[in-house]
Amino acid sequence: MLRAEDIGRPTVSSATVLVFAFVSCCALAAVVIGSFPLQLSIVTIFLFAGVHNLMEFRYFAARMPVRWGKSRVFYSVAIAGVVALTSAYLALYFANDNWLWDSGVYLSLAWNTSFIAWIGALFYLRGKQTSRDWGWAVPLVLFLAAAAWASPQYWSLSLVYLHPLIAMWFLERQIRRTKREWLRAYHVCLASIPVFVILIWLAFAGRANLPDETRLFWRIAQHAGSEMLPGISNHILVATHVFLESIHYFVWLLLIPLVDRRAIPWRLNDVPMFSSANGIPKIFAAFLVLSVGIVFLLWFGFAVDYTTTRDIYFAFAIGHVLAEFPFLIKML
């Protein structure tokens, strides 16, 4: 009920607050990251990389049903794909010390093709569960496979830049389900991201290349695509990548728990695997404790040898990248 003194006073909805906060944070992040991309890359990964993986694990655990029922095949293919593709990726990564090149180029192409085929299979299985027309997924998957074969290095680089956007897509699907009044506001937030990226490019395009005298600096620039796009200042490449990654962390750590109470870390009773009579509470608790331990281990590793820990982290991070796809496809 409105009080007398509230009548005539402009009301500010939570959706408006979301837009204001999101755009303000992006503006601040764009300025700071654009000015100090290397430093912010180091800091954001140190602080948020492990924690955001923990939050993703927690979110996926809350979405995983205890009994798979009609989705048994879907989840089986999903989990098998994550395990097999992650194992193959790690084998290739550590065998070559360089993801795409040297002797592993055809193995890498095979991995890319398997990855795309796996996503196609998930789309197909999901399509069988819904009444919607999913026929477009087959040509899309084939087209992506053709692109991956035609230009494997750019394909891999595109994954680096597209991965942060997956978190934003997750949030969009989640808002549709649990916070629909934020949907329009969130779309405005999403529309602001390319504007900030363009502003970063306009503001920092003239900057000289970042120093690459240390292995860490070289790795950061290489990860952002400096060697594949030598005509572009790696200052803006690194800044763009860190900017998108920061939004990605922001989404997983703050926004998704805000719109989905089941993603709040300490509400374990909302996790079916933990609270259901048919669940696996001890195994889930063990995984959770292990995950928390890995977060602390990462912090310790970053403190002792940042460069090596960063390399190891990004190698194993492919697991969480892959795990996102089945849950995202399931939400479509």
Place this chain on the structure above:
Amino acid sequence: MFKSPCVLFGVIACIIHQISLSEVPMKKTLLIVVLLAAASSAALANIADPSIGKSKSIDTRLHISIDSKAKEAKLIIPRSQLRQLRAELDAIDGGSDNTAVAAGTSLSGTQTIVSGALLSVAFIFAGLWFMRSGSKPGAAAVAGAGLLTLASVATIVYGNAGPPPEARVINGKMFTQSVHMYKQGSGPIKLEVSDKVDTPELIVPDNVKLSEE
């Protein structure tokens, strides 16, 4: 008529499907054929020059060093090997100048075949899906087709573009992935003959700004 397998497969699929489903609107068929014809320009843009032939070669070793103090690229040939080289060249048919490496592309043959096959199948499935779907092509689809056509035609312009500046100057950047993908590179170089070296030696300047060269 159809030099691109992608177009050929796509058009055949459309025709077969059109025959099997007579109720499919003609507008869709025309839209797909236009799209496929437009896409064929990308395939026609990079037809290889058949005049490029293979050359004879002389076996030797090359030492490459990247030198941050060097101001220009330099190829030093041992005098002893130069005499041998001259003798070898005399033996080669007329010493013709087609010794340049056959023009490389960014794709290997296998990659081209697999990528082309996947793209062709993608077009076939897209055509079949489009025909089977109940929706009529709206203004957005027509506009998208128009944009795609323009983008595809633009590939004719870029299809035969040369390598980037990094691949046209001999310096340290030549060993980066960006140039590696072109599998070729060239640039001005000083040739020297020396008694002090045992094998041909290529000195590559490092950390040289492109604008200074």
